[in-house]
Amino acid sequence: MxxxxxxxxxxxxxxxxxxxxxxxxxxxxxxxxxxxxxxxxxxxxxxxxxxxxxxxxxxxxxxxxxxxxxxxxxxxxxxxxxxxxxxxxxxxxxxxxxxxxxxxxxxxxxxxxxxxxxxxxxxxxxxxxxxxxxxxxxxxxxxxxxxxxxxxIEQAYVERLLRALDGLDQAKLGALRIGWDAGSGAAGPALERLVARLPGQHHTLFTHVDGTFPHHHPDPTVEANLADLKALVVTKSLDFGVALDGDGDRIVVVDAKGRVLLGDQLLMILAQDLLQRAPGSPIIADVKASQSLFDAIARFGGRAVMGKTGHSLIKSEMKRIGAPLGGEMTGHLMFADDWYGFDDALYAALRLIAASQRLGLSLTALRDAMPEPFNTPELRVPVDEASKFAVVEEVARRLARDEADVVTIDGVRVSTPDGWWLLRASNTQDVLVLRAESDTRDGLERLLAEADARLAEAGIARR
Structure with missing residues (x-):
């Protein structure tokens, strides 16, 4: 060639x-x-x-x-x-x-x-x-x-993962009951090797690798793909469940009440734990993350940094500013304090176990303590690959003309008295991604109406 x-x-x-x-x-x-x-x-x-x-x-x-x-x-x-x-x-x-x-x-x-x-x-x-x-x-x-x-190298990799639990109370770890869904993805064999070494009781789903993904699609951020894990958590009365994506670098958690914790909520727990040991540290989250996370990082004594969406971009920014922790809503969580700066769902799960132990609260109790804003999931608006960035640029120009309160590090994140809404072009799919968050249901509806109006000005109808 x-x-x-x-x-x-x-x-x-x-x-x-x-x-x-x-x-x-x-x-x-x-x-x-x-x-x-x-x-x-x-x-x-x-x-x-x-x-x-x-x-x-x-x-x-x-x-x-x-x-x-x-x-x-x-x-x-x-x-x-x-x-x-x-x-x-x-x-x-x-x-x-x-x-x-x-x-x-x-x-x-x-x-x-x-x-x-x-x-x-x-x-x-x-x-x-x-x-x-x-x-x-x-x-x-x-x-x-x-x-x-x-x-x-799998055995050496798993041995290194286990060090995340060093120094913790083994009796308390032994009382844990956790479910795991590998989704027929590539992390299945390593997961089986890991749970065989972990204290506590562990129940695994779909650890046999199958490239046809016969049980469910390998994206745990889509709640429909968590049905089997939710059922396992409820049936076995587990403390929580862990879902992995197809290649094992993203994590989503289901708590004992069946509630889904996405990346920004998991970061809130991890940040609280880390900042007790490294106060003042910068922690990076992507523009899609809840404002509750950025507020919590500041409340826990850290420096909240808003970054572009994308696992590679966040890892690069973490390295540039020396951040020990970063992540995005989709479940890419990166650790650079006692790890190597990359995203790893198995390591993230162990760090969540460790955080829960050090904070003295169950994962469900930590979720109970979180704010309850009204927000949307990632709403995907189909658009041609060739025009998706141009649409966002047009919306940005109109917002600038109208002197809106906008952050433009990745698409447009618009703040109003009702909360915020985000519009960005996906780097992996032929879609625009829209998300909004407010303290009230009516405020959320007003934010979505404003976003829809801006899209309509650019010739795009969301629904």
Whole structure:
């Protein structure tokens, strides 16, 4: 292969994703390997770790990726099937590698796939991905004959996870009753190995990896996908339940009352715990997060920082400002105090257990103590990929003309006496994302009416 053109829609802001066959195939994986090998070698590196999720297309894409990396002159350490955080862990702790690529479609439909990339301990995203595309078109690649070796790292990864519970009361941990739903995703085997070592009683669902996702779609932020976990928590009278996404880097929790805790609510608990030990620390949450979270971080003695949505962007910003904790509403939670700065649902679950123990309250009691604003989930408005950013820009111009109170770090987050509403273009789907929050139901309706009016000015009807 002398040069290659990627489908321009698959080089996303955070990672690479597309429908296998129509947008993404073996040639794309090979070209990615050649391009990333060139980047790694140019920075003085010589080896890359590679992992994959359980999708049916992942072995094919992994094989082509490894061929591209070795043809580009870097050695490859193959860790095989596992969650994306296990790949991140390998890159962070294995001295011989200077980068890592996970073949994964994350929480997308079963016929999609993609790649998440890290280089020298930092996300490889945005402009770096676009430059890979330019490099591929020019065929500007290094050449060589890299070697491949296999590495079984799951046991070491799980051992490291367990350190999150060091120093806690083992008797109290032994009284816990927790449910886990791996959703047939790539974290299933690591989860089984983990719970076998944990104190307490643990009940697992769907830990057998199946790339067709026969039980439910692998996105735990959609409440319908939590039905099995909710039923398990109720039937077994568990303390709480943990749901993982398809590649194990996102977490959603169901408490003992069956209430769903999304990422911003989980961050509230984690921030309260962390700030007792590291007062004054900056903590990052994305623009979709509840105002209750930002207020709570300040109340607990931290510095709340609002950041762009996107796991890669938050990780990069955490590294830039030295934040020990960050996350987004969709359940990507990142820790840099006693972890490596990346998102890991299994580690996040253990940190929630630890936080509950240190704060002396159950997860359900911690949820009881949270404010109860009226808010929407993420409302998705279908729009053409080519026009979604232009729509947000037009709405932003009209808001600026009208001197509205707007934060524009990622789309528009508009504050009014009723609360706030957000409009942004999704970086992973052909949709606009709308969210609103108020202290009253009537206020929420007024916020949504205002957002709908702004969309209508741009020629978009939400409903």
């Amino acid at each position: 002398k040069a290659h053109r990627f489908d321009p829609t698959i080089l996303r802001e955070y990672d690479i994703r597309g429908q296998v066959g129509s947008q993404l195939g073996a040639n794309d994986a090979h070209a990615l390997g050649r391009g990333f090998a060139t980047v790694v070698r140019g920075a003085g590196g010589s080896a890359v770790a590679v992992g994959r999720d359980g999708r049916l297309s992942s072995p094919m894409l992994e094989a082509a990726l490894v061929d591209g990396l070795t043809a580009g002159g870097v050695n490859v350490v193959r860790i095989g099937l596992g969650p994306t955080p296990m790949l991140y862990y390998t890159e962070a702790t294995l001295d011989e590698v200077q980068g890592g690529i996970q073949v994964t479609g994350s929480h997308n439909p079963a016929d999609h796939n993609g790649f998440k990339i890290v280089h020298d301990g930092a996300p490889f995203c945005g402009a770096e991905l676009r430059r890979l595309g330019d490099r591929a078109k020019a065929g500007d690649w290094s050449s060589g004959a890299g070697r491949v070796r296999e590495l079984a």
